[in-house]
Amino acid sequence: xxxxxxxxxxxxxxxxxxxxxxxxxxxxxxxxxxxxxxxxxxxxxxxxxxxxxxxxxxxxxxxxxxxxxxxxxxxxxxxxxxxxxxxxxxxxxxxxxxxxxxxxxxxxxxxxxxxxxxxxxxxxxxxxxxxxxxxxxxxxxxxxxxxxxxxxxxxxxxxxxxxxxxxxxxxxxxxxxx
Amino acid sequence: xxxxxxxxxxxxxxxxxxxxxxxxxxxxxxxxxxxxxxxxxxxxxxxxxxxxxxxxxxxxxxxxxxxxxxxxxxxxxxxxxxxxxxxxxxxxxxxxxxxxxxxxxxxxxxxxxxxxxxxxxxxxxxxxxxxxxxxxxxxxxxxxxxxxxxxxxxxxxxxxxxxxxxxxxxxxxxxxxx
Numbered sequence: 437x438x439x440x441x442x443x444x445x446x447x448x449x450x451x452x453x454x455x456x457x458x459x460x461x462x463x464x465x466x467x468x469x470x471x472x473x474x475x476x477x478x479x480x481x482x483x484x485x486x487x488x489x490x491x492x493x494x495x496x497x498x499x500x501x502x503x504x505x506x507x508x509x510x511x512x513x514x515x516x517x518x519x520x521x522x523x524x525x526x527x528x529x530x531x532x533x534x535x536x537x538x539x540x541x542x543x544x545x546x547x548x549x550x551x552x553x554x555x556x557x558x559x560x561x562x563x564x565x566x567x568x569x570x571x572x573x574x575x576x577x578x579x580x581x582x583x584x585x586x587x588x589x590x591x592x593x594x595x596x597x598x599x600x601x602x603x604x605x606x607x608x609x610x611x612x613x614x
Numbered sequence: 615x616x617x618x619x620x621x622x623x624x625x626x627x628x629x630x631x632x633x634x635x636x637x638x639x640x641x642x643x644x645x646x647x648x649x650x651x652x653x654x655x656x657x658x659x660x661x662x663x664x665x666x667x668x669x670x671x672x673x674x675x676x677x678x679x680x681x682x683x684x685x686x687x688x689x690x691x692x693x694x695x696x697x698x699x700x701x702x703x704x705x706x707x708x709x710x711x712x713x714x715x716x717x718x719x720x721x722x723x724x725x726x727x728x729x730x731x732x733x734x735x736x737x738x739x740x741x742x743x744x745x746x747x748x749x750x751x752x753x754x755x756x757x758x759x760x761x762x763x764x765x766x767x768x769x770x771x772x773x774x775x776x777x778x779x780x781x782x783x784x785x786x787x788x789x790x791x792x
Contacts, residue, residue: 453674453675453676454674455674455776456674456675456676457674457779459676459677459747460674460675460676461740462768462775463775466774466775470772471774478733481733481736481737482729482732482733484736484740485729485731485732485733485734485735485736485737486709486712486713486716486728486732486736487709487736488732488735488736488739488740489637489732489735489736490637490705490708490709490712491633491634491635491636491637491704491705491708492633492636492639492702492704492705492706492708492709493636493639493640493676493677493678493705494639494736495639495676496676496678496702496705496706496709497705497706497709500706500709500710500713501709501713504710504713504714504717505713505717509710512706512710516702516706519675519676520675520676520678520679520682520698522674522675523673523674523675523676523679524675524679524682524694524698526673526674526675527669527670527673527675527679527682527683527686528683528686528694530669530672530673531666531669531683531686531687534665534668534669534672538668541790542787542790545786545787545789545790546783546784546786546787547672547783548751548753548757548786549757549760549782549783549784549785549786549787550779550782550783550786551671551747551751552748552751552752552757552758552760552761552764552782552786553760553761553763553764553778553779553781553782553783554747554751554764554779555744555747555748555751555752555761555764556744556748556760556761556762556763556764556765556766556767556768556778556782557744557764557765557768557775557778557779558740558743558744558747559741559744559745559747559748559761559765560744560764560765560766560767560768560769560775561740561744561768562737562740562741562744563741563765563768563769564768564769565737565740566737566741567769569733569737571733571734571737574734575730575733575734575737576734577734578731578734578735578738579734579737579738579741580738581738582734582735582737582738582739582741582742583738583739583741583742583745585742586738586739586742586743586746587741587742587745587746593637593739594637596739597637597735597739600735600738601731601732601735604731604732604734604735605727605728605731607731608727608728608730608731609727611730
């Protein structure tokens with residue numbers, strides 16, 4: 437396994453927090469898999485999958501998993517502090533000036549453009565992970581079920597997770613007979 | 615000071631309780647957070663809450679900063695610290711114990727089945743959330759093009775997605791004047 441120090445964890449997640457417009461998920465993958473190669477796409481997908489079915493934002497859960505994997509408890513704290521530090525400073529500064537700038541049409545259009553790009557970033561990151569992981573037929577079925585339930589039928593996430601996880605576990609067990 | 619301590623205790627209790635039910639992250643919880651903050655505790659008006667959401671969405675970082683900002687608006691820096699720790703600590707602790715358990719039994723068949731099962735669940739939900747974000751943000755041909763263009767950039771390039779985000783922001787500002 438790769439060696440990653442506490443300082444590297446802190447700085448990596450500082451960057452993730454700073455870049456994380458429209459959500460941090462894609463940036464966690466970009467910095468950790470693409471840029472620094474601390475994890476492979478497969479390892480990252482395992483962490484993301486666990487992070488998504490646990491309560492809490494999947495990205496803070498991923499930070500906990502990644503911090504613990506490389507540096508234990510102190511690694512967890514390094515990742516969480518790194519990820520939260522800049523966003524907290526920025527969001528409180530933004531709150532101070534927001535009233536004055538939000539009515540400027542260019543600012544509004546810029547924020548909408550960034551939000552549209554961020555949506556594409558999430559979509560593209562998911563597609564790229566699927567391409568790199570090359571799911572088998574059973575995994576494809578689970579991906580399609582989860583996608584259809586939430587995106588096509590618009591069902592709420594919690595019941596979808598509660599039903600889909602056992603289905604996925606049964607399918608995975610059938611694929612690996614005891 | 616008694617009033618301040620009371621508010622901080624209420625912030626801590628409210629958000630710590632929400633932390634462990636937040637499967638899928640903070641956005642899933644938004645209606646419940648609004649109910650608690652506006653209707654139950656009367657910390658904010660409806661429009662102030664909407665305002666806070668807009669600011670938190672414009673800032674980078676994990677979307678728990680929405681909760682941090684509520685703490686900030688309600689009780690200043692102590693409020694920010696208390697609300698942030700309350701929403702993060704319970705789910706992060708749970709993630710930590712799960713990470714340890716998965717690590718300890720990493721060789722076992724149960725854990726490898728769990729991994730096989732959770733990877734496609736995570737991927738399907740990520741795809742769906744990308745599409746859901748597009749639906750809520752994209753209002754016209756330009757924003758749809760920005761989203762799809764960014765997705766393609768991420769899939770086909772290893773370059774920093776910040777380029778696509780910057781381009782999306784600029785394009786939407788420029789087309790404002792056409």
